[in-house]
Amino acid sequence: xxxxxxxxxxxxxxxxxxxxxxxxxxxxxxxxxxxxxxxxxxxxxxxxxxxxxxxxxxxxxxxxxxxxxxxxxxxxxxxxxxxxxxxxxxxxxxxxxxxxxxxxxxxxxxxxxxxxxxxxxxxxxxxxxxxxxxxxxxxxxxxxxxxxxxxxxxxxxxxxxxxxxxxxxxxxxxxxxxxxxxxxxxxxxxxxxxxxxxxxxxxxxxxxxxxxxxxxxxxxxxxxxxxx
Numbered sequence: 001x002x003x004x005x006x007x008x009x010x011x012x013x014x015x016x017x018x019x020x021x022x023x024x025x026x027x028x029x030x031x032x033x034x035x036x037x038x039x040x041x042x043x044x045x046x047x048x049x050x051x052x053x054x055x056x057x058x059x060x061x062x063x064x065x066x067x068x069x070x071x072x073x074x075x076x077x078x079x080x081x082x083x084x085x086x087x088x089x090x091x092x093x094x095x096x097x098x099x100x101x102x103x104x105x106x107x108x109x110x111x112x113x114x115x116x117x118x119x120x121x122x123x124x125x126x127x128x129x130x131x132x133x134x135x136x137x138x139x140x141x142x143x144x145x146x147x148x149x150x151x152x153x154x155x156x157x158x159x160x161x162x163x164x165x166x167x168x169x170x171x172x173x174x175x176x177x178x179x180x181x182x183x184x185x186x187x188x189x190x191x192x193x194x195x196x197x198x199x200x201x202x203x204x205x206x207x208x209x210x211x212x213x214x215x216x217x218x219x220x221x222x223x224x225x226x227x228x
Contacts, residue, residue, distance in 0.1 A: 026072065026083045029070055036091050037066055040093055042069075043067060043099075044088055044096060046076075047071065050069065051211060057214070068093070072087070078118055080122060081122060084126075088129075095228070096135045098122075099140070101172065102169075104118070107163065110168070112175060115172065116176075123137075123179065123183045127183060136185070136186050136187075137179070138190055140172055143201055144196075145157065145160075145161040147206065151208050152208050152209065157209070186227070189223075190224050194219055
């Protein structure tokens with residue numbers, strides 16, 4: 001009983017803190033957007049996009065790109081919908097690479113139809129506001145729930161991977177592929193080389209079974225660089 005109360009107390013403190021962090025990031029993006037060059041490349045999504053070390057990795061290319069990152073850690077599709085101006089429209093990008101929805105999949109009440117309905121609205125709004133923009137819907141990355149990661153205890157691990165399974169991710173990717181086709185956008189499977197023989201995210205790429213080190217993002221970038 002005491003442990004349950006402790007967890008409830010921690011969540012009551014942490015949830016407002018994390019929500020405030022997300023709000024501050026969006027506010028900061030709105031300020032940054034005053035200084036961007038319009039018509040460039042945009043990466044947008046949740047922490048899996050925010051943590052993409054695109055500035056460092058693109059320096060390994062022969063060609064220079066101007067890529068802005070408007071990922072927000074913890075974002076769901078609902079939260080992106082409420083921040084479309086700050087995260088997408090104010091930049092007026094020529095290309096958008098989007099990876100949003102893994103936090104939807106990881107939520108206790110996950111329903112794929114709700115995720116797809118929100119994603120459908122996101123893509124519809126981009127099509128309406130930015131009709132000349134090329135949109136690339138990125139596949140969700142695999143996860144690894146088998147390996148022990150010091151940053152995640154067993155109780156946290158159980159919660160994080162209860163619905164965020166590789167099967168759920170595979171199913172969602174198939175649905176996203178059809179959704180992208182509906183909007184005449186390109187679905188890009190960026191996962192080649194990320195998975196081990198069992199279909200899990202390779203241990204050497206994984207920070208906590210969900211998020212990746214730079215070596216994992218290097219694989220993703222190699223898979224999508226032809227679209228830049």
